[in-house]
Amino acid sequence: MEGLSGADADLVVYLHPSKSMKVSQGILRELSSLLFKFNKTFGGVLLAYDVNILDKQAKILSGVHPYFGLRLKANLLLFSPKSDMLLEGKVVKLSQESIHVIVLGFSSAIIATENIRGEFKYKTKDEEELFASRSHKRHVIKIGTMIRFSVKSFDEEILHIIGSLMPAHTGSIRWLDRNLEEISEFERSATKSRDRECQEDKTVDEGATPLSYNNHIKKSKKRRNKEG
Known part of the structure; x- marks a missing residue:
């Protein structure tokens, strides 16, 4: 950690x-x-x-x-936690609005819903509240789960942490440790997809220039013929 x-x-x-x-x-x-x-x-x-x-x-x-x-x-x-550092803690309270965590047995952390990525959906199963991943059925966060999260801010006076589960490599430690390769592959696929989209956009932009240039030539010729 x-x-x-x-x-x-x-x-x-x-x-x-x-x-x-x-x-x-x-x-x-x-x-x-x-x-x-x-x-x-x-x-x-x-x-x-x-x-x-x-x-x-x-x-x-x-x-x-x-x-x-x-x-x-x-x-x-x-x-001494700093922004974007990865910390680990135990979930002690969970609701639709937030996840409460204890770090190292003395420091409290809270992760509000706006800092939880859309992959996780809050629901109740057998009267137990939890956040379950929509992408990976076995990736579940509930009371007692040890999670890895990133730091957004740290209040030195009261030792309180504002955390985030937005990064892809955050969540249940047990699930993450078992599926690191799958996460890496997912991130690589996402990167390739973004690169491919950027390349397609670039190709379209490059193809627009000569097309516009040709149209300009045709319009110029028509204008000269009318004047003649």
């Missing part, structure tokens, strides 16, 4: 003197407070970390509260 990345960071964590006997615990508590929140410094949502304490002796900071700082080397796992 796109949107996930690793990063190496040099950090300084400031701890209260009361934590001096439990430094490791204090560091982990401070870093844990950053989890599942968007951080501008990191440029994404912190999902996980692995740290190595570099300082053997903490540096005392002067001030009202004598905090001490420790330098860390950290490996971070970040979530």
Whole structure:
């Protein structure tokens, strides 16, 4: 899945003197407070970390509260979705107007009907709501389905994603993984069809020029004969 990345960071964590006997615990508590929140410094949502304490002796900071700082080397796992990236999530709610998805267990996404390609048709089967493909009978999206969708926008403050199922390579992950070759063949056929239509249009345009030119010559000859 796109949107996930690793990063190496040099950090300084400031701890209260009361934590001096439990430094490791204090560091982990401070870093844990950053989890599942968007951080501008990191440029994404912190999902996980692995740290190595570099300082053997903490540096005392002067001030009202004598905090001490420790330098860390950290490996971070970040979530930073951008427009047109492909994400994966589980459908948790579905209606005629929208599909609601949970990504990585914490971020919510919504895909409105205007962002669902016409191939999918909403219907109810055995009292269960679903979106079924008109082109592929087994391509079905319902509650519990893991889907792949593209990102239209991402609200960093509330970690909310606006998604889309317009691209041909989006939909049920299970169906997509089994039918990648069929999708590729469909896209190639569509491309060839468009190229063929463009070529036909070009041929017609090219043929129109001499025809118009000949008509112009005939009209000019008739005009000269009348004048003569």
